[in-house]
Every structure is written in structure tokens, then in C-alpha cells.
Amino acid sequence: MTATTIDEVIENLEQIIQESISEESTLGYFAALYQNVTIHIKEKLGKNYFDDDKRMEQLDVIFANRYLTAYAKYKEKKEVTKSWAIAFKSSTDSMLIVLQHLLLGMNAHINLDLGIAASEVTDDKTIKSLESDFNKINELLATLVDEVQKDLAEIWPTLLKILKFLKKVDDFLINFSMKLARNKAWEFANELVKGDKEKKEKLLELKDLEVSEFSEKIINPGILVKILFTIIRLGERGKSSDKTKKLEKLIENKLDNH
Template sequence: MQATTIDEVISFLDAIIEENKQIPSTMGYFAALYQKVTCKVKEGIENHFFDDNPRMERLDVIFANRYLQAYTDFKNGATPSKSWVAAFDEADNYWFIVLQHLLLGMNAHINLDLGIAAAEVMKGKNIEDLKDDFDKINVILGELVHDVEKELSIIWTTLAKIIKVTEKFDTILIDFSMKLARDGAWKYATLLANSPETTWPQLITERDEKVTRKVQIVINPGFFIKILLKIIRLEERGTIKTRIEILEKD
């Protein structure tokens, strides 16, 4: 399951989404969100939003293929990166809320895979030439934050009331998915790009271990937050299948 175009990426993600609706499995949550992001990136490419649109498609494909490979490996009993194993291993955790499953996927894909993909697409070139287009992805993600809030509010109706009186949920999503994670991904991309290629396997292994440790923030957020998350989990509406369908809505 390796794509060569952004259309193939979307097709593979569609297949993963449908597969996990049928199982059903919470692994479909991240796939549904990722498919939506990919469609937005495709729209940006078609509208010449980026400085180098063909390059952005190559980046998108390289980036997505890391997730597709990790997913395929895990399903086939092989071992993907530790950070993806940590995310996939929690798919059957009944007490995890939808947002936790999304954050685990985002942790592995943004904190590990994105930097590697950026370095790969700029191999032999100046990584700084990619920076403006890399930052433009933040614009696309920012536009999706409110969509994700709306979808999660359908699943957990109390969230809609919370959003009316606080902007903290915005802050959590934006900080995790963009400001902190993507800033870290860019620093890691520049580290790889400026290092001899022979050192990449070791640098990737070290990064993977560091990213895997970050999983504990989501898995073990503390006693009181765990209690709160369990309450939210009991209030979440719908089946796994219907939640996936909510997350993939435009």
C-alpha cells in the first residue's frame, strides 16, 4: 500500500476508513481526519497555493506513505516504528476518547514522519527552500481546527457548551498539531537534511524513541484528568462506525 500520487493517497485512506468501519476499529478515526487534511492539501495544490506545487505533492506522498506502511506492517504482524506501535496498540482501549486516539496518531505522524518526509523530498537540496511551503500547511490545518471541533462536539455534546465559554480547546489542538509538533518536525527535518545520510538510521531511531515517550502525555495524563476523560468517554455518542463517519464529513 504505497502511493505515487496524492489521488492514490486519498484512495488508500478511503480503503482504510471503510475497512475500519466494517471491523469496526478506532484506527479509522485518524485515517478519517488524515483523509480530510490530504484533500485540503490537494485543493491547495490545484489552486497553486504553494510556491512549488509539484514538490508539495511529492512531500505529501512521501509523508503519507510512512503512515500507509506503518498501518500495513501492523496489520500484517510486522513491526512499524515504536511511535506507531504505541498508537496502534491503544486502538482497542475502551476508555480512550476519540480525541486521544487522534492525538496518538498525530504524535507519530507529525513528530516523527513529517520531519523525515521533509528531509527526503529535499535530499541534495537546501532544506530552507521548503520552509515557506511547510509553514503554509499550518494555514490549512488552522482552517480544519473548527471543523474538528464541530465533529467532536457531535460525538461529545458537552464540548459544544465548553467551546462557547473557553478557547482552550482551540489552544490544545493548535498547539499540539501545529505550533509545538510542526515546529519540532521542522527542526528535526533540518537536523536530518544537514547530517550525512549514513547517520539517518540512527537519528531516526533516536527520534522514534523520543516521540514514543511523548505518548505518555496522552495515555497517562494524571489521575484527575483520567477521571474526566472516563466521564467524557461514557458521554460519547454513537458507535465506532458512526464516529468515523462524523470525522470524515466535509
């Protein structure tokens, strides 16, 4: 499962969404979010939004293939990065809320994969010219990440009630702000383009470990927050397929309004 164009990325993500719906898998949550972001990136091409449309599509495809390849390997029971291994394994954890599943996917893909993709479309002499478009692609992601908590509360009111009752969950989510994720991904890309093969392998190993450690915090955020998440989970009624469809529609409407 690999793509060579942005259209193929969208098609492959649709395949994952439909597969997840038929299998009642929570993996459809992240795929639904990712597909809508990709569609809107495609719509920006050719409209003088990005500085370099050709390079941006190349970045988008390389970036997406990191996820598509990891997903395919997981389904074939092959080894993937620690970050994706945790996200995929957690898809069978019935006690995680939708927001946790989304954060696990975003953590692996943005904090690990995005920097790698950026380093593969540039080198140490040209990476500076990518920064503007790099920030723009993140702006589209940020429109979702910053508001996903509120949006999910519209679907499952229990989430909204608890967030109003105790701000502790907000404090937990602040640790995964898009701005922080974007800045770290950019720093990681710059480190990668400057290193030789041996240094790059070491950087990848250390980054994967760092990202996977944060994944564990998303799964186990502490006793108090975990109790709150358990209560929220009880309010998230319905099958995984129903939640995927609701999330897909909600995200689509949110992006249409931006």
C-alpha cells in the same frame, strides 16, 4: 499499501476508512481526518498556492506513505516505529476518547513522519526553499487541530460541559499545539539533511523514542484528566463506525468553510 500520486493516497485512505468501519475499529478516526486534509491539499495544487506543486505532491505522497506503510505492517503484525506501535495498539483501548485517538495519530505522523518526509524531498542545500510550502501544508492541518476539541464537543455535548467546568483538559492539549509540532518537525528535517547515514539513524531512533513518550502521556495524562476523559467517554455513545462517519462529515464541513 503504498501510493505514487496524491489520488492514490486518497484512495488508500478511503480503503482504511471503509475497512475500519466494517471492522468497528477506531483506526478510522485518524484516517478520516487525514483523508480530508489530503483532499484539500490536492485542491490547492495548480492554483499558485504552493511555490512548487510538483515537490509538494511528492512531499505529500512520501509523508502519506509513512502512515500507509505503518498501517499495512501493523495489520500484517510486522514491526513499526514505536510511535505508530503505540497509536495502533491503543486502537483497541475502549476507554480512550475520540480526541485521544486523533492525537495519537497526529503525534506519530506530524512529530516523527513529517520531518522525515521533508528531508527526503530536499538536501542541506535546498531545504530552505521548502520552508514556505512546508508551513502552508501545516496551515491546512492547523485548521483542524486547533478546532477539533470544539468540533467534537458539538457531537458529544458531555465533552463541552466538562471543558467548561474545568480548564485542565485545555492545559493538557496545549502541549500538542500545531505550531509547536510544526516547528519541531522543521527542526528535525533540518537535522536529518545535515547528517550522514549513521547520524540519521541515531536521530530517527531518538526522535521516535521522544514521540512515543509523548504518546504515553496522551494515553495517561494524569489521574484528574483521566477521570474527566472517562466521563467524556461515557458521553461518546455509539459504535466506532458511527463515530468515524460523524467525524468524517464534521471534518469535511469544517474544511469546506475554510
